[in-house]
Amino acid sequence: MTELKNTERELQHFRLRLLVAVGFVVVCFGLLASRFWYLQVANHDAYAARAEQNRISVVPITPHRGVVVDRNGTLLARNYSAYTLEITPSKIRGKLEETIDRLGEVVQIDARDRRRFRQLLGESRRFESLPIRSRLTDEEVARFAAHAYRFPGVEIRARLLRSYPQAETAAHVIGYIGRISQRDLNRLEEDGLIANYRGTDYIGKEGLEKSYEAVLHGKTGVEEVEVTASGRAVRTLSRTPPVPGKNLILSIDLELQKIAEAAFGDRRGALVAIEPATGDILAFVSRPSFDPNLFVDGIDVESWKALNESPDHPLINRPLYGTYPIGSTYKPFMALAGLELGKRTATWTMYDPGFFEFGDRRYRNSGERAYGTIDMKRALEVSSDTYFYSLAADLGVDAIHDFMKPFGFGQITGIDLGGEKTGILPSTTWKRRAYSKPEQQRWYAGETISIGVGQGYNSFTLLQLAQATSVLANDGIYMKPHLVKSVQDSITGEQTLTVPHESYRIPLKPENVQAVKQAMTSVTKSGTAARAFAGAPYVAAGKTGTAQVYSLRSGERYNASKIDERLRDHALFMAFAPAEQPRIAVALIVENAGWGATVAAPIARQVFDFWLLGKRPGEPAPPTPQPMEASGD
Known part of the structure; x- marks a missing residue:
């Protein structure tokens, strides 16, 4: 029996499938069109920027x-x-x-x-x-280039x-x-x-x-x-x-820097030389030193260990970070304080029996020498401790603090290096803040005595001593000390001074300043530094100093040969020259070296000779020195 096809029904099915297919295609194209609109219109700027970033590096x-x-x-x-x-x-x-x-x-x-x-x-x-x-x-570059394909992640730059x-x-x-x-x-x-x-x-x-x-x-x-x-x-x-x-x-002079560094030899210490009129630091020495080239590519373990564990601490910037009692180099400033505050005159005299009695204690001169009747000039010339013990007791610690502060003692000088230490310029207020227990906070009158000779709580950086010396040489005009004299534009060559003018002036009486300067010249002519400056064709004004590292027990005498080397006294010296019109001021310390007159002053002489005369060490020696009368610092 023959089956007849239902053409009409098949045609309807075909139309339905066709409609579904067309709808599917339309939906797909709609999705593509919407996505295209989203990418090309809605987010055009973002994707254009991303494409540009891929194209541009x-x-x-x-x-x-x-x-x-x-x-x-x-x-x-x-x-x-x-x-x-x-x-x-x-x-x-x-x-x-x-x-x-x-x-x-x-x-x-x-x-x-x-x-x-x-x-x-x-x-x-x-x-x-x-x-x-x-x-x-x-040759090494060429050799690696030939083998570079073997080392992904390694390159020559x-x-x-x-x-x-x-x-x-x-x-x-x-x-x-x-x-x-x-x-x-x-x-x-x-x-x-x-x-x-x-x-x-x-x-x-x-x-x-x-x-x-x-x-x-x-x-x-x-x-x-x-x-x-x-x-x-x-x-x-x-x-x-x-x-x-x-x-x-x-502002550093490299040749002067080298001479000053060489003068220390193998000894530890610091030196700062300043031009008083400008504040230019001419030499800035910290001994021992280190080679900065070791650090550029990253220092190796052995070199770092050698530097970091050395008992001489070569990485420490001694003029900036090291704080010391400055001993008798404090005395010229004490003398000026006595004159300015009316506690002394230049001609006032006292008898020095070799000690100063305060309460039930005797404060003795260095070497226990008695100098007899002395005035201010003589006291500085022979470095009489007794004179300045007496002066400190008359002034009082707060008056000393207030007078010394403008010179830069115990203050940040503002030098253009980071990490400068403040040090300690003692006062009754400082002690109350420094200690927690009431009995420790009290200031005792006997503590003022040692302040007068640069000992006791006094603790200053070598930079502060050099700056104070420069201010004294400059008649009280404070020029901020600086290592960078000027900044130069590398394109135009234009230079800009870092310190174009003075910071302030300390109101000092010219006659008092002159009296202290004249007394300091006697130190280098006939006093404790006479041997170091014998035959100098210029006149220097200075003061030697010897600072104790640790305190002796009652009745104990100082004997350097029986004391550990690092517990021996520090040798100090401060000076400026020429005395009548200073061109250079210097302060230096040689750690644990003993007398400032025999160790520190000769270093300053080498610095002055080069800066003022162009004379280098090893050139013709000066005439035979005259006998030295004083035996102080």
């Missing part, structure tokens, strides 16, 4: 760091171009140590390089490029490196740079400066490199480069050049 251009020169233009910190071999740990395939071993077969990598690299690795992130070898030769050509000389002044740490990044982020350090790996860590970082660094430039999908550069679209850092012209 923004590359930071590191600025040239400013150089540092002394007052005569001699380089103290410079830049030079060199090749470095660098590893990006995150890109290394396999074990890092094995890669370094294989690298050592191509380019020499010694144990010190490995230790320094491991230290940097611990301080950095794995995606950062870290140097394992610096200053590659052209041309960098501007920092160098300190004077090595240990003035190292505490210049400081050094080092790789930017996470702490540095956090600080830059807080200060809003992080963008200016894109592409920069180094930052100032110590000294002027740190305190003048914002001046030396410059401004980072940018370069927009069109790249392919694979990252290959096609062309440069735009370029904003970097602005190089400014140069620092120091």
Whole structure:
């Protein structure tokens, strides 16, 4: 039986399927159209910017760091171009140590390089490029280039490196740079400066490199480069050049600095020389010193251990951080205080029996010498402790504090180095704040006595003593001490003075200042420093000093040969010259060296001879010195 087709029904089914298919196609095209509208219209700007970013690579251009020169233009910190071999740990395939071993077969990598690299690795992130070898030769660069395909994640980079050509000389002044740490990044982020350090790996860590970082660094430039999908550069679209850092012209005289440093020999100590009229620091010595070049690429463990664990503490900036009792170098300021506050006149006399009695205690002269009848000039000339014990008792500690403060004792001088210590200029208020127990807070009259000879609670930096000496030489005019004389624009050459004018003036009577200066000249002519300045063609005004490191027990006599070397007295000296029109003021300390007259004063003589006469050590000796009458400090 033949089955007849239902054509009409099949046609309806076909139409239904066709309708469904058309609807599906329309929905699909609708979805595509809506997605296209979303991408091309609604989010056009965002995706266009992203595409542009993929097409354009923004590359930071590191600025040239400013150089540092002394007052005569001699380089103290410079830049030079060199090749470095660098590893990006995150890109290394396999074990890092094995890669370094294989690298050592191509380019020499010694144990010190490995230790320094491991230290940097611990301080950095794995995606950062870290140097394992610096200053590659052209031969080493060519050798690695031939084997570069074997070392993914390792590359040769041309960098501007920092160098300190004077090595240990003035190292505490210049400081050094080092790789930017996470702490540095956090600080830059807080200060809003992080963008200016894109592409920069180094930052100032110590000294002027740190305190003048914002001046030396410059401004980072940018370069927009069109790249392919694979990252290959096609062309440069735009370029904003970097602005190089400014140069620092120091007040330091390198030759004077070298002579002063050499004068200390192997002894520990500090020296600061200042030009009174300007506040220029001519020499800034801290002995022993260190080589700042060790820190640029990251110091190795052995070198760091040697410096950090040395009993001589070469990393400590002694003029800035070290605080000392300054002994008899305090006496000229005490004498001036007595004159200005009306407690003494220049002609007032007293009898010095070799001691000063206060209450039931005797305060003795150094060496227990008795000088008989003395006035202020004689007291400074022979360094009579008794005279200044008496003066301190008459003045009182608060009057001494108030008079000494404007000279800079116990104050921040404002020098352009960070971390300056305040020291201690004692007063009744200071003691109440320094101690917690009521019996400790009370000031006892007997404590004032030793203040008068620079001992007791007195504790000052060598910089403060040098600055006070400079202010005295400058008749009370306070010029802020500074190491950077001027900042120079590296493009235009224009220079800007850092200290263009005086800070303030201490109201001193000229006749009183002159009386103290004349007494100080007698110290170098016939007093405790006469031997050191015998035959000098100029007149210097100075004062020797010897400061106790520890207190003797009652009845105990000082015997240096029976005391540990580091417990012996410090030798000090302060002076300026020429006395009538000072061009240089100096303060120095030689730690645990004994008498200031025999150890410290001769160093100042070498400094004065070079600065005033151009005479270097070893040139014809002065005439035979005359016998020295005094036997004090």
